[in-house]
Amino acid sequence: MLVSGVSRSYRGRDRTPVRALAEISLHADTNELLAVVGPSGCGKTTLLELICALQPCDAGSIECAPAALMPQRDLLLPWLCALDNATLALRIARMPRSQARERAAELFAELGLQGFEQAHPHELSGGMRQRVAFVRTLLSGKELLCLDEPFGALDAITRAEMHTWLTDALRRDRSEIGRRTVVLVTHDVEEAIVLADRVAVLSPRPGRVVAELEVGLERPRSRTDREVVALRERALIALGSESAR
């Protein structure tokens, strides 16, 4: 995925244009997990929508494989059970229901969702809903996955579990599918470092890349690893945060 010199503005409340992204350039290699961190409102969601071709760029260009979006809120359909929500992309691609369900059932077992196939979204915990949404994104068959603060709404303990789980799921997925590039957007610097191969730090609005950090640590990583903490400090300094001191 290659984002070169992309800008995007939208119309603000009093009709004056607000610049969300200013000449942003990013790249993610095949099979890489790129995390994009930045303060709230720095245009992270806009960036993902541009990558998913949900909005046009004002300037610059994006070259990438077709992308699937995992939105901030899980957006599961309340009238479908977990399995049918997860297989939405397959059903849209006109795969017969029983076949689609079989494919998702395997992933459900791997991701600790077995027994909840027939449950409706309201019967699932927040972490489970996110996992179902993730299966839905995986089964889209897209090479590029765009995850928009996937764990933002979860409590700290569940979030840590989800990090371990996502690392595992992606490793397994890559060994099966072969190619899967992930762009993860988050405002949580630690989350970015624990999960990503590389971290791009964005400035406040209009968002631009102020630093790029190679993580290159062995997985699984923990928030308390010395290297993780060191990288976190560097990222926070780049963000201009007081808490770095």
Added chain:
Amino acid sequence: MRRRALHALPAIVLIAVLLGVWELYVDLGSVDRLVLPAPHEVGGALWENAGFLASNLKPTAEEVVLGIVLALGSGFALAVAIHLSPVLRRAVYPLAVGSQAVPIAVIAVLLIFWWGFGILPKLAVITLICFFPVLVTTVDGLASVDPEQLKLLRTLDASRWQTLRFAELPAALPAAISGARIALTVAVIGAYIAESQTATTGPYAGLGHEIDADLTALQTSRAYAAAVVLFVFAIACFYTLALLERRLAPWAYRSRGELR
């Protein structure tokens, strides 16, 4: 069962109080019995004419039930068409609104000319009155899908039809049924208007027809008894639709937190 009974208690108490006030009002001689019979007289008429009223309820109930089904179907279909085509929306919406203002008497003769005195002209009247609330609520329901949800479906390459099938139609279903519940309350009055306007002959021609005949013949208590039957019938239909909604769209029921 006991919980059900407890649930209905406030309504029963309220009705009892209203009946008491009504009884006193008539017994104190405030009004001629031909204008307003006392509840005990209405009760008596109800008892004596039970078979007669039941036979007259049958055609009226058929009209109401079939009319609601037709209104639900046509209102839903028209709403989907309007949702898919802005041009159609601009063309049809004003007409649909205007159609609600046309007094039925104006078109009654035409309906009889087309379909005679059978059930058809009555169904046409009820459908005309009832499709509108279904149309309005369904159009809103179709448009109520979260825009983020629509974006997500776009990234999954959903076609227009698939977006409709997976997201918009299920979202609109509870709205359509709510529309039908509103429509139902006017459907009963609609049935009365239809029977009165597209006059029918025969002994058991419906409660609306019967009410007209009884009022002319100064059989006021029986007319009131027929009104009581319609009153109970409307309540029964309303709660039947509520049950249907719970079966067809349990997610909507849950999100309103009414689950007991």
